[in-house]
Amino acid sequence: MDKFTYFWSLIIVAGTIFLIGAYKNVFLKIYYIVWVNRRVQEGNGAIERVVTMPEISTVISEAMLQNRIKNRSTFLWSRHFLIFSGFMVLFFFDCVYTVFGHYLHHYLHYEYFVSGPGRACLKLCMEFSGAVLLLGLTAGLIHRIIYARQERTLIDVKLIILLWVVTLTGFLTEASRLASEPNDPFIAYSFIAGNLAPVLQNMHLAGSEAATAVWIFHATVTVAFFAYIPFSKFVHIIVAPIGRSITQNGNYGQMKRERITEGLL
């Protein structure tokens, strides 16, 4: 079968698994929490709603900048921020690439991201964000294996290895493609994969079959990773920004306790 057919079949299967997980572990939970808070508020007869939409500054501080981790340790924060920003930016550009750089031009006469300067931009940005992500993950992996004995559990190391492999194989995929297509007009913009390509050539891993094999491997682990998100600690990607933005808004816990106390008056 064609590699794209394989890819989209994988997406459908993994997507279903992801959606089931997201429904069970995220949507239902949040729905329940909103229901419980409304019920407690009404039951108490309290006038003010404690659970309000968080302020923008809280959302930025918690969800975007993760200031809370910085209070704990600058090293842990910078490591996490590398992973977070690398991942978010890379995922964004991946989507842009898929839509604008791969499919759209079949339907619209829009070559900007296919053969125009847009593609160079995409290549550069994806490499850069991928590198940031890989740097953060590598730091995390080393730290976990060597230093943080008490933090390390089997699950934690397995998960970080999984994401590390996903990222690394991304670079390898691009590198092996460039190894088999050395005349790619945008090769200069793939500043990492482009320099990795000759290494692969020397290892006799050039050639379109090798490239396809690596592509399929990368696609598989990436999709597996996404499917696994709701069932693992990676679920924090979805729930932590929401949970932390809401609960770190003002003196949240204190406000809830005061509401209960007021009910005792």
Next chain:
Amino acid sequence: MSQYGFYFDKEKCVGCRACEVACQVWNDAVQTVKWRNVSNVIRGTYPELTGVNASLACMHCAESPCKKACPRTAISKNEDTGRVTVDQSRCVGCMLCLWACPFGAPQMGVKGRMEKCTFCEERPDGKIKRACEEICPQQAIVSGRIEDLILRSRQVVAERLSYDKQAEVILGHEEK
């Protein structure tokens, strides 16, 4: 199966916070992460004022919202004692439990995981008091099996000689 919980008498609490510190000392905690918190509320205009103090920690609820809210099923309720605890190795610190809890009980620990009152898990239930309970000079906190606490509450209310006012509230428990 005995559901253990807390009984709190608002008429006795003077808001001194000894319970907060006893919990921290017993559990060797950090001062900024308080598993038990005392709130004071005062309403009205001088001199027509009313006020109350409440000491709140995890109520080890029968239908624990935190347990139901956790996307990692990191929170569990013990079958024998009703004790609700957080499994630190499963927690990711998303804080959904705090969002769910009506008492604001779960706290973010220094390791980035959520933590809260463990009902003094090392202390044998029914045999000795919890740390907060034993330190309270006014004995405003009483721990025990919910059935016993309900009986106690009814008895205290019945003993009141002045006008009938609902003085004790059993929180975290749904009367069927």
Next chain:
Amino acid sequence: MAEQMTRDVINEIRGTKTVPGACMICPWHCPTENFVRNGRVEYVRGNEYAANKTSRCVKGISSIHSSRDADRLLYPMKRNSQGVHERISWDDALTQIAERLKANKEAYGPESLVYLWHLDSNEMFTHQLFGHLYGTPNLSGHGAACDQDRRLAAMATFAHPLPVKDYANSRFVMLWGADPFGPNEALHENRELLEAMKKGCRLVVVDPNRSRTAEKAHLWLPIKPGTDGAMALAIAHRIIETKSYDQAFCDEWVHGFDEFSSHVLSSGFTPEWAEGITGISRETIIAVADEFASTKPALMDGLKGLVNYTTGLDALRTVFALNVITCNIDGPGNLILKELAPIDMPVDIPEEAVTMSEQLPLGPCMGYPLSQDLPTQLLPKAVLDGDPYPVKSLFFHICNPAQSDPNTRLFEKMMAAVDLSVTIDIYMSETALLSEFVLPEASTYERAEVRESLWAGPQVVFAQPAIEPLGESMPLYEIVKGLAEKMGYGEYFQWNSWEDWARKQAAFLPVSYEELKEKGVWEGELRYHKYITDGVPTPTGKFEIYSTMFEEMDYNPLPVFTEEHRVKPDAEYPFQLINCKMQFHCGTHTQNNPYLMAIAGENWVELNTRDALRLGIADGDWVEVTSPQTSAFINARVSEAVQPGVARVPHGHGFGRRFGSIAKGKGTHINPLFETRVNPVSGGISFNECKVNIRKA
């Protein structure tokens, strides 16, 4: 099978050992239990065998920190010529101090030594060394900054300095300017009061501000500051007029009833008169008087809210008189004239070795013959002017007047001028910083003590060392032993271990030494109506509401209400500054505690919402508080709990301590705002006689 004590259960769980102790945070010295493992105190709580059971106040439980506090004094120090404290050895320190004491005694007499304590742990040792052997009459607690007026009023009325309370059996309790639930110090009393209230006991609280105790009261009387004496006299008026006093009891046990009643009736102390002064309606005063007189057993008491004004002494005399004339004294549910346990002195000083100065203590010599504790504001005069006699040596034991007394500048000037100053403390307090010698005492976790505690009946606490002293710190008894050696009195302070003198002190108790050591506390029988069998130790043998003690010293033997010495707000300074205690701190020695500082790290000035609005001050703003003395910058809070026209400030904060990593720089020191206003009879410092102006900073 004996029931297992819960301390044993905890020991099983944590692998600890229980060592009984005594808390050192406030003067109640509650019996405690310390749980120790591997030389570290792991957990603390109250003593299960004691009246307070396993309970502990927030300051007490937090005090576990002082057993590990790196900021504690760890070695003796002496101030060098540049004014910096340098480490010296114990031997050098004690030798030099002994030499200087000897020289001062020879040149100026033993009365030139003034020794002040506040928390009187192991103080019997210094009494014997400095009082009996060295011979100074100037050994004193710091009651002048605390409850001086109450002590004197109680001595005059009951010949007992410190009545306590039997709330458990009360049916009516009236507290004047007293907030027991705030600082939460008398643990068993507070528990008993709340339990009594559950059974129908009525609580009336008189306080300008809504204190924690006012919150629990059935009736809160928001009186104008400093006017309680007027209301007390009006209540007396009502009771006498309606003859609702106990005639039989007054006939048999009260001296001066006729003089008292005709004085009250003829001086116009009516409820109408009181209404105009206090702001409490005539009807309310009458109703309270009637309820008090007709509900038995009852008790009335007052503390800081009275003594902080110059009207406090007479107000308390009236309050105590009210207890007396309604036969509410030393019975179940009344004020209790606490009986002491027969604790022996730790060492024996033979008669021939005892020396006494010919001079009286400073208080009586400086115009305060009835002062119970040395009025410390008098010290600078004695030191700087040598009047009435020279004071050359000052000792401070866990006492910090540099921080807690008014008129800080004068105190600093005195400390710079005095010949010898020694502070014995566990922290480098402000007073220690000003002292020449600083001696590190071992904390309550590291020393032994056999002492009386403050339960209503006889109560002995036997505290034992839980861990080794930190650094080179030493318990006071070892410091006294070493100093006595250098002073030539070593023969009287001989022991191999603290158990030697502890055994002696406990010898007369009706409990074996082993049992006392094991439990850490002994409580005797709470006897009521002791006056029937033991008599009343006043000159007349009765409770005196006409004070012969006052009469003898040419003071008015009957209480009046006069605002002669009051400092009241005026146009320029429109607020009455009321000094209060922060619930989570005690004095000036808990501010280096992380638990307590996490609850309340700084103090503030509290204003009523209306006043704040008028001045444009919001909650959390910084304000400047100015008194005729000086001004201070402090954070403001806005609340409805404070009476309009009143600014309430918790004391104890505001340090520039060298050693105190947590305390340093936190809060505002408000004491410079106060001038030294005292009650002219008792010499007690009336901190609230202070008017201030407040504006946004």
